[in-house]
Amino acid sequence: MKALTTRCLGTALALGALGIALGVSSTARAEEVVIAKTSEPAVERSGTLPNRNLLRSGVFTLGASYVPALVVAIESDRPSDDHLYAPIVGPWLDLANRSDDCDGGCGKETANKVLLVTDGVFQGIGALQILGSLIFPETQSVAIAKSDGTPAVTLTVASTAHGGGGLMAYGNF
Secondary structure, eight states, X not given: OHHHHHHHHHHHHXXXXXXXXXXXXXXXXXXXXXXXXXXXXXXXXXXXXXXXXHHHHHHHHHHHHHHHHHHHHHHOOOGGXXXXXXXXXXXXXXXXXXXXXXXXXXXXXXXXXXXXXXXXXXHHHHHHHHHHHHHSXXXXXXXXXXXXXXXXXXXXXXXXXXXXXXXXXXXXX
C-alpha cells in the first residue's frame, strides 16, 4: 500500500511540474522578430520581393511589343485588327481571323502574319517575365555580425541522424 501511495505521489508531482512548466512557458511564433544585441552589430535587412530585374524586363518587353500593336489597331480599317487592342492574346486572335484571299498581294499579307506571330511571341515572353518575377522572388540575406566581424548569431539546420524524416536546429545566440 505504501509503494502505491509513493508511486501515485511521484506521478502527481511529475504531472504538476509538467503543468507548471507548460503554464509558465510562452509559445514561439514564426512571425515574431528576434533582435540580437551585440556590441555595435552590423545588420542587413532581409525580405522577399518580386524579382525587380525580371519585372522591369517583362514590363519593357510587353510594352515594347504591345505599343506597335496598339498603333496598328487604332490606324487599321481591317476588322480583324481590332483584336490587337487586347494584349497578349490579340495578335493570335488577329492571326486566326485573317482571311486567306490575297488578290495578288500575298507578299504583304505574309509579312503581316510574320509580324503578328513575332508580336504575339514577344508579348507572351513579357507576360511570362512579369509572372516569373512573382514566382521567382528576389531574396535578400541577413548578416548579423559583431564589430570585430565574427557572427553574432549562428544557426544550423540538419536532418536527423537516423533517417527519421525530421530536422533539428541548433545555434548560438
